[in-house]
Amino acid sequence: MPSTPTRTWHPPRLIEPTWLRLFVAIAVLVYLALALSTIDVNWTRVSEGLVRAGRLFAGFLTPNFTARWSDIQQGMIESLTMTVTATVAGVILAVPFGLGAARNIAPLWLYAICRSVIAVARSLQDIIVAIFFVAMFGFGPFAGFLTLTVSTIGFLSKLLADDIEEIEPAQVEAIRATGAGFWQVIDFAVASQVVPRLVGLTAYKVDINFRESSVIGIVGAGGIGATLNTALDRYEFDNAAAILLIIIAIVMVCEYASGWIRKRFA
């Protein structure tokens, strides 16, 4: 005979006292209601905007690739150039910073310097960096190239350093035990463990950089973003639609390619 259950059970709750749980829930709802009531909606602007949105979508149905083709082509070439050069420069610079920022291979002073550089490179949003570089070097793709390089360093060196910190230490020990030098240990025991992921992350960063290149163009850093901005400023929604469709197509191609690369190198 199974004995009758004498205990009940429920999963542990995040906030155990019932009154406190209810109080928190009600407080959140009241705050949400108050916050929503302070948003001032200008309904006439909304209706104008909806009309414009309608025109934008109508433009999408009739994208015009030909009217400003030479502008689109130039913007696209600039964007792709920026993406590729910035990613390459970024990877080349990210590798030494990544090595220096891994606590298990770098001495403390180097670690501190590299982690600070990475923190600075990551703390500023790309658009703000782009505004700085446009102010320093003027309008055009050079500012965009610098922006994306900084962003690639921040992204890749941090992830590379974190990866290196999590490698299998036994392999490092084994290679050190053969009498190998420091850089041989890095090559055999460290690189062989992190390079596949570094390749994958780089491929991923290429498609992020391409998308970024179209955004930072809006603040003057050249590329397809600048072309898109001009088209929108002139209310040429059919041209804008053509540009957006091209961006979407290229992003999809990049994504497919990076997925394939990651699979090959895993």
Place this chain on the structure above:
Amino acid sequence: MLVIEGLTKRYKTGDAALNGVSFRVDAGEIVGLIGPSGAGKSTLIRCVNRLVEPTSGKIELANTAIMALKTGELRRMRRRIGMIFQEFALIERLTVMENVLAGRLGYTGFWASWFRRFPPADVARAIGLLERVGLIDHIDKRADALSGGQRQRVGIARALAQEPELLLIDEPTASLDPKTSRSIMRLLTQLCRERNLAAIVNIHDVALAQMFLPRIIGLNAGRVVYDGPSSGLTPEVLTTIYGAEEWTARPGSDDDEDDDGGIATGARHTSLPLEVVAR
């Protein structure tokens, strides 16, 4: 050939992993190192090639004081000491051949090793070793595509590629099944005999140690508590090494139903007597 005197290792936390360990190993002699988990076996062999820095004491390999060596000298000394690991410690994503050639890194310049252009003599030696350990057909396979026993053979070939005088072998069979364990131990002892290599073998499995290793050193809490022939491992000796346990019990002849049953072969359990009792 290897002389260890008064070796002590104290970790930063203050725990003494090794406490005045002394023994010597002659050329061509294979020594088994047994003891409970945490007795300092791994620390001891890592002190010999200074993967772990000893706190005090003396280690001499062929009359060279290892503890006084500077970085470059230490690297050259490490070339003479091969090491084999419990979890094999192969470079998983590299090929079998690259793993074996890694044993030559100490003799190879950085750029030569970067482009994997090892001297023809090293390549020939590596091929010979792969033939000897029976893996010549897997030469271009990635190390992570091999089975456990095959991986350990690659680990052995890598250590021998160094042409060492001494092998440090850390739990060579702990990740392997019993049959593979025996064949690996047989291979190791044969190779040591062929090449007149000295070896220190950390080993958990007392029965396996007795089967293959003529001399045993017992370590408990960082001290040598036994040093003698493996035939001298009586229940009393095992108790001084591992602590009290029913050493003569065999599986099947065990009266106590709550007991683990595998004690006679499973030295591993004896380091955790409380756990066995708690079950």
